[in-house]
Amino acid sequence: MSNFIETMENGLYALQLPSNSDSVAVLENFVDDLVLNLNIGDDVYANLMTCLNEAITNAIYHGNKQDPEKKVFINLEVVNQKRLIFTIADEGNGFDFNNIPDPTDADNLEKLTGRGVYIMKKLADQCIFNTLGNEVELHFKL
Numbered sequence: 001m002s003n004f005i006e007t008m009e010n011g012l013y014a015l016q017l018p019s020n021s022d023s024v025a026v027l028e029n030f031v032d033d034l035v036l037n038l039n040i041g042d043d044v045y046a047n048l049m050t051c052l053n054e055a056i057t058n059a060i061y062h063g064n065k066q067d068p069e070k071k072v073f074i075n076l077e078v079v080n081q082k083r084l085i086f087t088i089a090d091e092g093n094g095f096d097f098n099n100i101p102d103p104t105d106a107d108n109l110e111k112l113t114g115r116g117v118y119i120m121k122k123l124a125d126q127c128i129f130n131t132l133g134n135e136v137e138l139h140f141k142l
Helices: 022-038 042-063 116-123
Strands: 003-007 012-018 071-079 083-089 126-129 135-141
Touching (some): 012 022, 022 042, 022 071, 042 116, 042 135
Antiparallel strands (some): 003 012, 071 083, 126 135
């Protein structure tokens, strides 16, 4: 299953998940519990779940290449119950997030992949990648 660490008094949470598709459901269950505890509205919930689903899927499939020896690390900071800051990191080599094809370009509209980063940038209040490109920080205002 997962290694789940929760520190209620300072609003910090950490998950270490294996690089397989089961981890998506673990993260979704964690978010569902979080939504209930913080009374998060439907609009924020939808954006949150969509972005986190994209981030963990990218980490598992692109970053860690489904390597069972590699983990996906998810940290959450709840700031004054007004803002959520998620950090999702993988153990992969990263990617150049500044040089990805524009999914809104006419040549890319029919493609089935390549929209994850675009979606995260549109739906999160902030989307910040580390220099290597193997970690993304997603901010959501409540």
